[in-house]
Amino acid sequence: MLAQSDLTRYFKIIQNKIPGQLIIQMTDHCNALCPQCGMRKTADFQRSILEVDKIKRYIDKAAENGVEAISFTGGEPMLFFKQLVELIDHAAKAGIEYIRTGTNGYMLRYGKSEDEFQSRVRRVVDALAKTKLRNFWISIDSADPKTHEEMRGFDGLIKGIEKVVPMFHEAGLYPSANLGINRNLGGPRTMAIFQEPGQQDDQYLERFHDEFCAGFDRFYRFVKDMGFTTVNMCYPMSVGTGNDELASVYTATSIDKVVNFSRQERVQLFNALLQVVPQYRSELRIFTPLASLYALKKQYQEGKDLGYGCRGGVDFFFVDSKDGKTYPCGFRGDENLGDYDQLDMSTVDRNDTCNKCDWECFRDPSFLFGPFLEGIRTPISLFRKLKKEPLFFDLWRCDLAYYQACELFSGRKAPDYGKLQNFLRERPSILN
Numbered sequence: 001m002l003a004q005s006d007l008t009r010y011f012k013i014i015q016n017k018i019p020g021q022l023i024i025q026m027t028d029h030c031n032a033l034c035p036q037c038g039m040r041k042t043a044d045f046q047r048s049i050l051e052v053d054k055i056k057r058y059i060d061k062a063a064e065n066g067v068e069a070i071s072f073t074g075g076e077p078m079l080f081f082k083q084l085v086e087l088i089d090h091a092a093k094a095g096i097e098y099i100r101t102g103t104n105g106y107m108l109r110y111g112k113s114e115d116e117f118q119s120r121v122r123r124v125v126d127a128l129a130k131t132k133l134r135n136f137w138i139s140i141d142s143a144d145p146k147t148h149e150e151m152r153g154f155d156g157l158i159k160g161i162e163k164v165v166p167m168f169h170e171a172g173l174y175p176s177a178n179l180g181i182n183r184n185l186g187g188p189r190t191m192a193i194f195q196e197p198g199q200q201d202d203q204y205l206e207r208f209h210d211e212f213c214a215g216f217d218r219f220y221r222f223v224k225d226m227g228f229t230t231v232n233m234c235y236p237m238s239v240g241t242g243n244d245e246l247a248s249v250y251t252a253t254s255i256d257k258v259v260n261f262s263r264q265e266r267v268q269l270f271n272a273l274l275q276v277v278p279q280y281r282s283e284l285r286i287f288t289p290l291a292s293l294y295a296l297k298k299q300y301q302e303g304k305d306l307g308y309g310c311r312g313g314v315d316f317f318f319v320d321s322k323d324g325k326t327y328p329c330g331f332r333g334d335e336n337l338g339d340y341d342q343l344d345m346s347t348v349d350r351n352d353t354c355n356k357c358d359w360e361c362f363r364d365p366s367f368l369f370g371p372f373l374e375g376i377r378t379p380i381s382l383f384r385k386l387k388k389e390p391l392f393f394d395l396w397r398c399d400l401a402y403y404q405a406c407e408l409f410s411g412r413k414a415p416d417y418g419k420l421q422n423f424l425r426e427r428p429s430i431l432n
């Protein structure tokens, strides 16, 4: 029998809607030094924080609009920990099921003494575990501890996180490791192969691919050994380097070469992930859908989009901390939609999808829901696509089964390794 939430989703899909998502940038204050981000503490701009009451009004409106997922992002949201907990509680009371937030880990770093560390992190663990927060991400930039800590600008991060992950598990919260893909992800070795465009030799892309396969492999092993059960990959965002159509309001982007990849490099990146992700699906819960990787690779390789555009500005929205206004996403900053609680959802053009960037928060769920929307609304077009793109649909079916085995990545449950065993360390035969 179908659960009420399945029925609600089914009716949404008939109306060309998918479960809504609102990303609220609470603040752009940050205390880290990440070269891959325009909000690093040394970046010189006027910092802001949104009023708690305004965010609460937006949450209430989002619940009224049927939004199912809310993320509180930054900057570093944990700089305003009390407000963050209050907002998580407010979202839970409003009936939002998928509540997410994350950290650069500064509150979890190992400090002067064991006692000081224990009392500090205990407070954080207990306060978050008491809420209805569903997913909590901790950023990790590299499989090499020194590289990660240098990028973030904090000592003791890896030691502290290793110690705190089991404490979170004991309290019933399973944090995910969040990797923003960058050239240091496998440690200095991965960066060492970099050659400037124009100076690349014939074997460069092959080396790049192999080194990133090794880097992702190292990364997954590293976070698993740290105790994480769940991992997410943020595809590189280097808005402002050739993608002139975008005007970013969410400045978690950078032109630094550490996150700036050419089209050909992106093809190899997505290819490397397609190789490595399946090898870890039985050991870790990995959000990254293979269907997305395949579609993005194809988009960069052949300049062809599969027709499952991003639902940013349709079902997904972003609220910017600077002006408190709503945007289709963090990267279409010239489309100010005003206050979220004044947004008239009936005026949204539900067919106006986009493929101008790779922001996984919006693109991954768009690829996963795309075939459902198409099947219900234009089944002939889906049927044609099934024949033309069998690989995409095989991967998509595999993703749906995997997402189910991961219970939609509930950060409130331990993984069911019995179910994940069905995805044993092997590449799906379809990728051979």
Ligand code: SF4
Pocket: 030, 031, 032, 033, 034, 036, 037, 038, 039, 040, 041, 074, 075, 076, 104, 252
């Ligand atoms: S990536 Fe996150 S932690 Fe790093 S500077 Fe940007 S907002 Fe701060």
Ligand code: SF4
Pocket: 246, 310, 311, 312, 313, 328, 329, 330, 331, 332, 354, 355, 356, 357, 358, 359, 362, 363
């Ligand atoms: S693809 Fe999505 S996230 Fe990227 S610019 Fe378009 S709407 Fe925004």
